[in-house]
Amino acid sequence: MKKHIYDRLVRSGRLRRRDMLKGMGATGALAAFSGVATGTSVRPAWAAAHGALRAEILGIPGVGAGSPTDADWQQVGELCLGPTKEIVAEGEFAGVELTFMGLNNQNLHNFLFRGFLKPWEAYTGATINWIDLAQADYNARLQQSIATGTVDFDIIEMGAPFEGDVLGRGMASEMPDWVKDVIDMDDYVDYLKAPVGTWDGKTYRVSIDGDTHTFAYRKDYYENEEFAEAWAASGGEGAWEQPKTWEQVNAHSKFLIGKTDPLTGLDAHGYLDPLKGWGGFGFYFLENRATPYAKHPDDPAWLFDPETMAPRVNNPGFVQAIQDVLDLIDAGAYPADQINADPGTTAFQQFLAGTGGMLNWWGDVGSSARTSDTSVVGDVVGFDINPGSEKVWNSQTGEWEMTPNVSPNNAYIGWGVYVMATVDGDAQKKKAAWSAAAHLGGKDLSLWASAYPSGFQPYRNSHFQYDEWEAAGYDRAFVEDYLSSNADSYNHPNAAVEPRIPGIFQYYSVAEDELAKGFAGQYGSAQEIADAIAAAWENITDQIGRENQIALYKASLGM
């Protein structure tokens, strides 16, 4: 679980120690009677023990009993060693030394891994050296390692967007079959299943996280009778209620111009588009608007043509998304200085502080709504998946189809653990590295990581069993509201999953530069902006190598 979510739950007072203890008892009872939900009904006795294990680890240290410490991480790691012990004999990796490269964000990530793996080291006899990186240093460190061929680590924590850079160059070790059995990959939410984590049909990734953009909106705007009456009086189409399409989002945003925010008494605003770049990450937010227009259900590709790598960013779907933003700029629908607002600003300085009625973001907005001292929207925020559209562009036929379309944007895909090919020459080291990775991506351990501060979101279907959360002491209504928007995005059949090709953030970065010029009025039309992005993307593709990119793009799409 992201730390914000945990803090929010604890601070909101919805968790009490007593509730938690009651919950633990209930979970134990639940586990004793049923293993169906966790897919363990085949072995009832084991299922009971397994269910009890899940309940036991969820009680370490106990939801609401303070932040977990290294001792807790080690205890969880110890309790979840079962699958390792089935595969690895005690002391089997004595003398093996591995190096693990990962993040140190918020003192999570690698710090947890150390604790989880300490009992694993004690049991197997292997030792692990750690390379801790700040998020800002991660990309540069990885790219330099790749470019200079100095891979000085055996295991890496890595986001799926980098798979093209690493897997595409054959730098990772293929996952052995026994690991697939240990980590139960069938339990992954749909979008994390192949082709994500695979390359040319081979599997490389142990998922430990999921990422998606979800839609957050102000419920008080839609419960406001004055707004409803004014909307009806203005001839607004449909009822004054939460928008489900981008057409509605845009119409509501224009309608709200000149209105007063019912919560803050300041100017009301509609959807908050970040109009400034954010090191490439800002492009995800145009994608949110574009995916329903441009991600056709029959076509896995949506950013590039997989046969030619011709950008689709200048097709009518993306142009429509850009045009929608330009229309809102022209209408004066955004707060002043929006041209200087990056995604961080829209989320934390605007939406949570009571400016704006809607935005798309990762899970942090939901979790910060009540925990952040500067947030005023905690009680009036609702969540849903990315809005859809009333039409979708079909790149195959080159025509608009006037059929509704929905396509959540699973931006950044999520963190995973990968083993580098450097271990392939040493069978013992390879087994040790994969055993460590499998331990971190284990089904039970990941449940604990999704329920406590870890830096990771739930990413398995078994993580969305709300009974387990409720039994552990969480407030069911909140958990269901918040997590279901994630689960529905992950498992959507037309979810947009970004291409895992080399240099994907280069494409995003240059697009941000062109969009910034376009939003500042330096291009004549949305089409011109889109064409400029497409031209820049063509240059990047040529520079990195078109044939290679085509092959890797196809591989990333599983074609």
Next chain:
Amino acid sequence: MSTQGDLLHVVTSDAISPERRRLGKTLIWGSFGVMVAVFVVLGLSEAGRIGMEFATWRPALYAYLFWATCLCIAQVVLYGEQGKRSLFILPATLFVVAMVVFPLIFALGIAFSNWNLSSPDGRQFNGLDNVRQMWGDPFYWNALKNMVYYTLAILVEYAIAFGLALILASQIKARKFFRVAFLMPLMLSPVAVSWMVGKSMLEIRFGPISRLARWLGWDRPSFFGDPEIARAMIMMMDAWTFIPFMMIMLLAGLQAIPKEVQEAARVDGASGWRGFWEVTFPLMLPVSITAILIRIIFKLKLADVVINVTSGGPGGATDTVTSFIFREYRDRSNVGYGTLLAIVYLLLIVIAITVFMKLVDRWMNPRY
């Protein structure tokens, strides 16, 4: 021992034998040959022309150190005590060569290469392609244009700094306090200034400056929405940080002016303004030029405030060359092109500063 020559500085006068000279020259040229050979082998290995493989270029470093050591020893062998004297400066020179000249040569090699870190082909020489790309790159030219605006703003900064320096040089109350207080902004990191001023005080809803602007009648204050205003705000934040730097240099200059000169002007009936314009200001010109020159060099490196506050926007209005190169490098891993832009910028700076200094020299020391 010789009784002739520079007896004050020479302790011993060595008689260098022909054999010793040969040994010295052999040391120099032999080690130089070894170094060249190592470079050639490494180059051929890199190009795949020979079967040998090296994991790193570290042998080249060792070869350079070997040559440098032999060169130093050879100075003594060849020139005796005169050679020992050169050892006071030679190692430092060789160190500078290693740290500046070599990297510059490598940078030139990279600048004329197509090197995107995501490309599986690695670095490839591409002639003048990067120059052609630069020539047609509107982002780079826009950033250069902005640098002209930013640099011109130094004139205003100079005027303010001079005014402050004059105030602090006069007999005012709490002079020491104000000297320290005025210096404080210089002690702040530009990154801190970006967040404290750019992101907090100028925040359009809650920032105190925004509240003040609203109180003054500006309904929807926007400090970074309009290109001209945004550029002016960046200039002001940068100026706020660095005016104290110019001020302290000018203050030092003012304090160095002999009081008698100004007193003589007053005795001759010069008014306050004429005393300043015809006595103080001309005397301050050398310090002023130095302060402006150093400030220009600082200004040309402007990036942190821009990266943090506007990312170059709106629409490139506040972009600087350094912040653009930062995006090319960090966000787009475009090492070859980014390096070329940096080299070209370096050349432009060297040329501009040289011309500036020549003009100043001609202006201050007219040759009639």
